[in-house]
Amino acid sequence: MAGQKTEIAVALVHHPVLNRLGETTATAITSTDVHDFARSCAFFDVAPVYLVHPAAGMHALVNDMTRYWLEGAGAKRNPGRREALKQIRMVNTLEDALADADYSLWYTSANAPADETRTVETLRQEHGPHLIVFGTGWGLDASRLPEPNGWLSPITGTGKVRHLSVRAALAIYLDRLRC
Amino acid sequence: MAGQKTEIAVALVHHPVLNRLGETTATAITSTDVHDFARSCAFFDVAPVYLVHPAAGMHALVNDMTRYWLEGAGAKRNPGRREALKQIRMVNTLEDALADADYSLWYTSANAPADETRTVETLRQEHGPHLIVFGTGWGLDASRLPEPNGWLSPITGTGKVRHLSVRAALAIYLDRLRC
Numbered sequence: 001m002a003g004q005k006t007e008i009a010v011a012l013v014h015h016p017v018l019n020r021l022g023e024t025t026a027t028a029i030t031s032t033d034v035h036d037f038a039r040s041c042a043f044f045d046v047a048p049v050y051l052v053h054p055a056a057g058m059h060a061l062v063n064d065m066t067r068y069w070l071e072g073a074g075a076k077r078n079p080g081r082r083e084a085l086k087q088i089r090m091v092n093t094l095e096d097a098l099a100d101a102d103y104s105l106w107y108t109s110a111n112a113p114a115d116e117t118r119t120v121e122t123l124r125q126e127h128g129p130h131l132i133v134f135g136t137g138w139g140l141d142a143s144r145l146p147e148p149n150g151w152l153s154p155i156t157g158t159g160k161v162r163h164l165s166v167r168a169a170l171a172i173y174l175d176r177l178r179c
Numbered sequence: 180m181a182g183q184k185t186e187i188a189v190a191l192v193h194h195p196v197l198n199r200l201g202e203t204t205a206t207a208i209t210s211t212d213v214h215d216f217a218r219s220c221a222f223f224d225v226a227p228v229y230l231v232h233p234a235a236g237m238h239a240l241v242n243d244m245t246r247y248w249l250e251g252a253g254a255k256r257n258p259g260r261r262e263a264l265k266q267i268r269m270v271n272t273l274e275d276a277l278a279d280a281d282y283s284l285w286y287t288s289a290n291a292p293a294d295e296t297r298t299v300e301t302l303r304q305e306h307g308p309h310l311i312v313f314g315t316g317w318g319l320d321a322s323r324l325p326e327p328n329g330w331l332s333p334i335t336g337t338g339k340v341r342h343l344s345v346r347a348a349l350a351i352y353l354d355r356l357r358c
Contacts, residue, residue, distance in 0.1 A: 042340040164350065
């Protein structure tokens with residue numbers, strides 16, 4: 001890795017995001033996203049991992065999902081999973097995450113504004129902390145989110161479909177950032 | 180991409196794989212793996228995607244999972260998902276996949292034999308077809324699988340946990356191969 005160690009955090013936004021019609025919506029938090037985001041971030045030494053959702057019930061769901069691994073028998077059985085999941089931070093809004101540290105804010109999208117993107121690799125040269133933000137559903141509703149420092153270049157494929165899962169996109173961005 | 184186009188296929192093995200005790204086992208096919216493998220492969224123009232499981236009930240489960248997207252209302256609603264999922268091939272054994280084409284066979288593991296690995300990028304220079312094989316559970320039970328041409332270098336992290344999800348590993352290998 002070139003230069004000074006870059007401090008990176010990640011946020012996965014469940015509201016405000018877009019639905020297929022381009023309307024503002026909220027999505028449910030899924031167990032797969034919680035575990036894959038926690039594992040990929042821990043693997044590449046990225047923390048914390050903010051899960052953004054305004055519903056208290058969703059915060060409780062994540063606590064239920066992760067308790068076994070953080071405190072229960074799972075913590076003994078698989079200490080690595082505990083290490084990963086303990087970096088999860090539940091917040092109501094992205095603004096709450098921004099209150100944690102003096103983050104530079106970077107948004108991601110398969111449809112990022114073309115004139116304004118930069119590759120994730122260029123963040124290596126910039127002193128952190130950086131917060132890289134992913135959207136669920138049909139992507140971030142940027143009109144209802146804080147103005148970012150910029151957008152990261154979309155991952156471009158060579159095939160017939162245009163959208164990776166958000167889990168795959170996270171893995172690829174972190175690999176490109178850390179390699 | 181350097182050189183000639185490389186033909187790449189992927190297999191996700193659910194048997195024979197290892198359990199946490201190092202014993203031979205079979206794992207269940209999960210909906211997330213089916214969709215994420217299909218989407219990441221279609222995104223990077225990799226096909227087919229073999230799902231290896233010896234149980235007829237698991238083949239039926241995958242047919243149930245995918246029918247909505249292949250033939251039902253989902254095929255109209257999301258043609259890209261149809262495009263991705265139609266590359267799925269259910270097979271009983273890895274040998275059945277090998278019977279499809281004259282594949283060079285490459286295994287992946289977080290614990291690949293250190294002396295014998297090569298980076299996935301080097302496959303770009305070699306005429307295909309290549310079959311890249313991923314294991315579920317605690318990884319491929321190589322002692323019960325065909326002798327491969329070789330092992331791909333594990334993805335190495337910088338953090339505290341040693342294992343990515345198989346979905347994240349697939350995404351990173353394909354990105355490194357295609358970039």
